Amino acid sequence: xxxxxxxxxxxxxxxxxxxxxxxxxxxxxxxxxxxxxxxxxxxxxxxxxxxxxxxxxxxxxxxxxxxxxxxxxxxxxxxxxxxxxxxxxxxxxxxxxxxxxxxxxxxxxxxxxxxxxxxxxxxxxxxxxxxxxxxxxxxxxxxxxxxxxxxxxxxxxxxxxxxxxxxxxxxxxxxxxxxxxxxxxxxxxxxxxxxxxxxxxxxxxxxxxxxxxxxxxxxxxxxxxxxxxxxxxxxxxxxxxxxxxxxxxxxxxxxxxxxxxxxxxxxxxxxxxxxxxxxxxxxxxxxxxxxxxxxxxxxxxxxxxxxxxxxxxxxxxxxxxxxxxxxxxxxxxxxxxxxxxxxxxxxxxxxxxxxxxxxxxxxxxxxxxxxxxxxxxxxxxxxxxxxxxxxxxxxxxxxxxxxxxxxxxxxxxxxxxxxxxxxxxxxxxxxxxxxxxxxxxxxxxxxxxxxxxxxxxxxxxxxxxxxxxxxxxxxxxxxxxxxxxxxxxxxxxxxxxxxxxxxxxxxxxxxxxxxxxxxxxxxxxxxxxxxxxxxxxxxxxxxxx
Amino acid sequence: xxxxxxxxxxxxxxxxxxxxxxxxxxxxxxxxxxxxxxxxxxxxxxxxxxxxxxxxxxxxxxxxxxxxxxxxxxxxxxxxxxxxxxxxxxxxxxxxxxxxxxxxxxxxxxxxxxxxxxxxxxxxxxxxxxxxxxxxxxxxxxxxxxxxxxxxxxxxxxxxxxxxxxxxxxxxxxxxxxxxxxxxxxxxxxxxxxxxxxxxxxx
Numbered sequence: 001x002x003x004x005x006x007x008x009x010x011x012x013x014x015x016x017x018x019x020x021x022x023x024x025x026x027x028x029x030x031x032x033x034x035x036x037x038x039x040x041x042x043x044x045x046x047x048x049x050x051x052x053x054x055x056x057x058x059x060x061x062x063x064x065x066x067x068x069x070x071x072x073x074x075x076x077x078x079x080x081x082x083x084x085x086x087x088x089x090x091x092x093x094x095x096x097x098x099x100x101x102x103x104x105x106x107x108x109x110x111x112x113x114x115x116x117x118x119x120x121x122x123x124x125x126x127x128x129x130x131x132x133x134x135x136x137x138x139x140x141x142x143x144x145x146x147x148x149x150x151x152x153x154x155x156x157x158x159x160x161x162x163x164x165x166x167x168x169x170x171x172x173x174x175x176x177x178x179x180x181x182x183x184x185x186x187x188x189x190x191x192x193x194x195x196x197x198x199x200x201x202x203x204x205x206x207x208x209x210x211x212x213x214x215x216x217x218x219x220x221x222x223x224x225x226x227x228x229x230x231x232x233x234x235x236x237x238x239x240x241x242x243x244x245x246x247x248x249x250x251x252x253x254x255x256x257x258x259x260x261x262x263x264x265x266x267x268x269x270x271x272x273x274x275x276x277x278x279x280x281x282x283x284x285x286x287x288x289x290x291x292x293x294x295x296x297x298x299x300x301x302x303x304x305x306x307x308x309x310x311x312x313x314x315x316x317x318x319x320x321x322x323x324x325x326x327x328x329x330x331x332x333x334x335x336x337x338x339x340x341x342x343x344x345x346x347x348x349x350x351x352x353x354x355x356x357x358x359x360x361x362x363x364x365x366x367x368x369x370x371x372x373x374x375x376x377x378x379x380x381x382x383x384x385x386x387x388x389x390x391x392x393x394x395x396x397x398x399x400x401x402x403x404x405x406x407x408x409x410x411x412x413x414x415x416x417x418x419x420x421x422x423x424x425x426x427x428x429x430x431x432x433x434x435x436x437x438x439x440x441x442x443x444x445x446x447x448x449x450x451x452x453x454x455x456x457x458x459x460x461x462x463x464x465x466x467x468x469x470x471x472x473x474x475x476x477x478x479x480x481x482x483x484x485x486x487x488x489x490x491x492x493x494x495x496x497x498x499x500x501x502x503x504x505x506x507x508x509x510x511x512x513x514x515x516x517x518x519x520x521x522x523x524x525x526x527x528x529x530x531x532x533x534x535x536x537x538x539x540x541x542x543x544x545x
Numbered sequence: 546x547x548x549x550x551x552x553x554x555x556x557x558x559x560x561x562x563x564x565x566x567x568x569x570x571x572x573x574x575x576x577x578x579x580x581x582x583x584x585x586x587x588x589x590x591x592x593x594x595x596x597x598x599x600x601x602x603x604x605x606x607x608x609x610x611x612x613x614x615x616x617x618x619x620x621x622x623x624x625x626x627x628x629x630x631x632x633x634x635x636x637x638x639x640x641x642x643x644x645x646x647x648x649x650x651x652x653x654x655x656x657x658x659x660x661x662x663x664x665x666x667x668x669x670x671x672x673x674x675x676x677x678x679x680x681x682x683x684x685x686x687x688x689x690x691x692x693x694x695x696x697x698x699x700x701x702x703x704x705x706x707x708x709x710x711x712x713x714x715x716x717x718x719x720x721x722x723x724x725x726x727x728x729x730x731x732x733x734x735x736x737x738x739x740x741x742x743x744x745x746x747x748x
Contacts (some may be wrong), residue, residue, distance in 0.1 A: 026620070026654055259550060260582045308612075353589075365566035366557075368609035370615060402625045404551045408590040408607055416620040427614045 029231060030393065043231065050231070054220045061219065074386040188336065192271035199264045206251040210261065213243055214269055221273060229280050233394035236273075240266070240397045266397050267337045274336040277395060279387035288386040295420060296381045301438045301445055307371045311352075312359045321355035326380035333383045338396035341388060342406040349409040352376060366412075374416040389414060551592050551605035555718045558651075559632030560643040561611035564665040567700040568632065569606055572710050577701050592720040595714045597732075602714050607664045619647070620654060627720075628659045628713045635697060638678040649693055659716055660693040663709060668699040 019027035021042075025035035074325070155514055196214075200207030217239050224232050247253045253261065279285045302310060313319040328348035335341045352372045356364035364372075392401070393408065401407045408488060419427070425435030437443050557565040566588050571577055573591045583644075589608045594601055609622045623629055630653050633644040651658050664683065664735065670677050681697075688695040693711060698705040 025601075148660045255550065363570070363588045365560060366610045367566070367612060370610040402554065404605060405590050405592060407554075408605070411607075411621055411624075412589075415615065415621050418618050418621065422617070520734065 030418055031388070032058060032230070043234065047231070047234065050224070050227075050235075054223065055224060057221065058216055085110055190269050192268055194265055195493065196268040199261075203261065206253065206261075209251070210243065210247075210265060213239075213246075214265060218269060218272060221269075223507045229277065229283050229394065230381045232277060236269075236395050237398055239269075240399075244399070258432070260401075262397050270337045270395055271393070278336075278391050280386060283390070285387040285390050286384075292385050292417065293381060293383075297376055298439060299420065299423065302375075302378055302428065303445055304375055306430065306445075307375050309371045310364075310368045311355045311362055311372055311375070315358060318355045318358050321351045321358070322376065322379075323353035325349075325355065325376050329376060329380050329382045332388055338392045339400065339406075342396065342410055343391055345409045345413055346406050348376065349373065349412070355465060369420075370412055370415060373412055374419055376422060377413070377416050385417060389417065420472055550603055552603045553627040553714075554568050554607060554625055555604050555628045555630065555713055556626040557606045557630050557632065558609055558619070558623065558644075558647045559611055559663075559665075560634070560637075563632045563634040563640050564613065564700055565611065565630075565632050565638070566608055566665070568630075568665060568698060568706060569608060571700040571703055572706050573606070575713060577703075584602060593710070595711070597711075597714050597718045600718055602718055604710070604714060604717075610676065620650065623651060623655050623658060626655060626658045627709040627717055628661060629655070630661045630663050630709070630713070631632050631693075632663045632665050634654060634678070635666055636676045636678045639682070641679045646686070648693070651690065652655070658711075659720075661709065661713060662688050662695045664695075664697040666701075666705055667697045668701045721746075 017026050019025050019035035019410050020033040021035070021038040023035060023038055025037065027033040027035050028039075031039035197211075200211055203210065217236075221232065221235065224235060243265060244258055247258045247261060248255065257504070279289070304313070311318055311322065313322055325348045328344050328351060332341045332344035332348075335344060353364050354371060356372060357367045360368070380520065382388075389410075401410060425432045428435065430438075434445075438445060557569065559565050564679060567577060569591055570588050573588075573593055584594055591606045591608075595604060596602075607622060607626070609619060628712050629647070631644045631647050631651075632640075633642040648660055648662075666683065685695055696705050696709045696712075698709060701704065
């Protein structure tokens with residue numbers, strides 16, 4: 001039996017998949033067409049340089065921080081830099097008033113943003129701080145606050161565990177109500193920081209170290225914002241690996257604890273980075289999202305039967321599970337931490353398993369699970385699907401993604417999306433004609449199967465569709481009647497016309513001539529006119545015989 | 546949420562209905578087709594803790610959809626797998642042809658993945674020798690050629706099932722021990738580097 005002819009589904013030319021460097025391995029668009037090895041080699045040099053730069057930058061920042069700290073120790077130094085976005089806005093509003101007053105005092109010719117920042121500083125320092133410290137602080141603030149919402153850069157050099165708790169109370173204060181759009185985000189960020197710090201306190205000595213590393217990482221990431229997202233991802237992955245290794249080898253933490261700590265670290269840093277690395281403008285993630293979304297919409301007609309989904313939605317429990325699964329997969333978009341997103345996928349998968357188990361009365365295998373997941377994705381059309389997948393791939397702690405249960409479900413989701421993207425008539429066991437007709441929206445398989453509506457459709461809707469069906473039938477019949485009536489009318493007119501014409505023809509052909517009444521009689525009478533020309537009548541003769 | 550640590554990824558490959566899921570079920574829950582199924586909701590992913598020479602190893606066993614319509618996606622599944630159990634039905638020669646296809650794929654794209662050939666449903670052969678769809682020696686030769694271990698299992702009787710997974714775990718542990726020895730240098734380098742980097746910023 002030939003394998004080739006048997007294979008169906010999606011086929012991509014092998015050469016399109018291979019690494020650009022020609023090493024024979026598969027490439028990946030996420031690595032610009034290289035395979036993982038070549039990609040690493042290719043970017044190793046660039047990264048080395050980047051690391052060097054970061055190191056220098058970090059050192060410089062450290063120096064500046066120390067200076068700033070020294071010069072502002074007399075005032076309330078540690079507090080001043082706790083800026084989250086909304087707070088900044090709030091102060092902006094306030095300083096606008098101050099600005100007008102201030103104009104009387106200073107002849108500053110600086111432009112808007114700088115002025116605002118400076119004035120903010122002045123206000124923070126209650127207008128009494130030394131100019132030097134102000135300038136340094138302003139610079140620092142311009143580096144940190146507008147983008148990274150760092151907890152508090154100045155306390156970096158004195159980061160004792162005691163400071164950590166001070167930091168957490170600051171964060172608490174920062175939650176003060178403010179009429180800003182960013183409030184929700186900030187609160188979430190603050191909560192994450194608070195939890196993180198609480199967690200670090202339980203780690204004793206290594207907690208302080210972790211905190212420092214995270215902060216350095218976040219600062220470095222900030223300076224990488226203009227870079228390719230893949231490099232940022234690479235950097236984050238390296239960070240995860242380094243921290244985990246360090247914890248395990250240097251601090252001798254048990255693997256379970258490392259896992260826990262890594263989860264917390266991921267949560268802390270990704271809550272902060274989310275805004276900048278989720279669906280970044282430098283990538284075409286958004287475009288891909290729209291493509292997938294459109295694709296799923298166009299496939300609205302796909303039925304569970306076509307996908308061989310082993311789920312019977314007429315059972316109320318099952319349809320309940322299906323709804324829950326759809327809710328979970330949609331909810332994924334609202335989470336910020338990759339691990340939380342994964343948790344949504346896992347939760348969704350568990351509901352799918354339950355649905356299959358109830359239907360089939362045995363645990364689901366992969367042969368049952370994947371089609372059902374595809375069906376759920378088609379039904380739910382989760383928002384920003386590609387962006388979410390990319391984000392998880394790039395920034396999730398890889399140890400979790402590659403092997404564990406979450407990784408399994410995530411892989412299945414990737415498969416489902418790949419399947420949907422490349423789905424064709426064959427993969428649904430349809431003829432090309434049917435597939436094209438369904439895709440163009442000319443007909444819908446549901447119309448033909450309106451009797452077996454899935455059970456999640458409520459009675460009213462079912463009735464409505466039935467009525468719609470009836471109406472369309474009525475409409476059809478009415479149209480037929482109207483057209484028949486018109487035809488009849490036309491026929492009648494034609495018939496009248498035809499008869500008239502026929503009559504006329506006949507009349508023309510046989511014109512009516514009325515002859516004088518007596519003439520024929522006279523003619524009959526005159527028949528003997530020429531009697532005289534006839535020979536004389538025979539006379540009887542007697543012969544002597 | 547499920548956060549069980551998993552050391553190695555083991556992926557099950559094989560044509561539809563060769564019994565991949567049954568094999569996993571048999572191994573993990575020691576049962577075949579009949580219940581009680583209450584404990585598990587799905588057999589698609591299983592994390593199994595095993596002990597090898599005093600060490601514990603957790604295998605994450607990934608079931609895959611065998612249907613040909615998902616064939617194009619199979620590479621997503623075995624990416625990063627440490628071991629692949631390629632199943633074929635002993636009574637169905639076409640399933641062995643498909644197994645060969647997967648072996649080739651694995652050799653080409655996942656060179657770090659060890660391959661285990663697994664003929665399933667051996668209990669059917671015990672009932673009737675003639676049912677064997679493919680010669681044992683042919684398979685053995687093929688297995689030698691691709692440097693794969695060969696097992697003939699029955700999920701019904703449990704024949705060779707435990708041995709198969711035990712072997713997978715043992716090989717993994719051995720490989721890890723070997724890698725730790727050879728990779729020490731690389732790990733050290735990166736560590737020195739990061740130490741340098743981080744310590745500079747604290748003083």
